[in-house]
Amino acid sequence: MRYYKDKDNLVYGFEDDIKVDTSIYTEISKEEALELVKPIPPTPPSEEELLANAKENKLKEIDAKRDEAIESGVTYKDKVFQSAEKDRNLLTSTVSLFSITKSLPEGFVWIAKDNTAVSMSLEDLIALGALMASSVNENTIKARNLKDAVLKATTLDEVKGIVWN
Template structure:
């Protein structure tokens, strides 16, 4: 596998910093070509100028590599994809735009699920570890059918809120409902993403609170 940019430079490997420089300074894309792929140059008398005959498939493979490296650099990846769309077919642009849109929806779903739930005029943390702890607590006290005297559950603002076993169960139900509702919402939006026929239609699909 060889890594080559649209201006003909080759690399043995890529990193976040290299890709950032290619985007911001060089303003070029990355392509992945086979080891036996012949690279063509034209001698203009001063230096050999790269003949850009990179295929869409090679650009697609380059994007796949860049996506993996920039997994935690979403803004940088967006910049790269904007350049990718400018020189790619609509089919390729739509394919990868759908993948990015699905990732965006998944992140919005997780944020909604883990962003806390409202109960007893307080916001309670609702990340997976919080939901698991609540489930374990309810199961423990279900044996005696009551919580210890003076039992409290800590709200997101670190205040201690008195809870009965029934109220703990209600809080668990609210969290479970949030998981279910937002999971279904994400699934429906991703189904719309799959059916989108063009980039304009795809861009109109957004997560709304």
């Protein structure tokens, strides 16, 4: 095996019986070839890069915690009700529809997170919707305040100290 490099120091290996155009390639020793292809160790990230990465990860963590808190359910009538976006939308639609008639069908129930049927009046549905809206608002404001703190942080320790509790 013979080793060559081109004008850009890219290394090539050719079997001995291959004719090589020496106007394009320069023959080099195996040692030089190995030196040229030796990986360059990565440059460790700067303090600024570490801080920027920590902030980016912390912001994503806050978003996930916010979403988890909003979707963990709300308690009403001693029952936990699902509060994911689709659940809030369904409740809003139901309240809107039945607010027009100002009544619910006889025996109307809303299903709790544990799949039990809970009797509800129109006022109960409105109160449940208000609880969900309040949860969304509280958790969104909490996340915004934490994110503002992350953006203002100037050290890794400051970023690490920002937690959702």
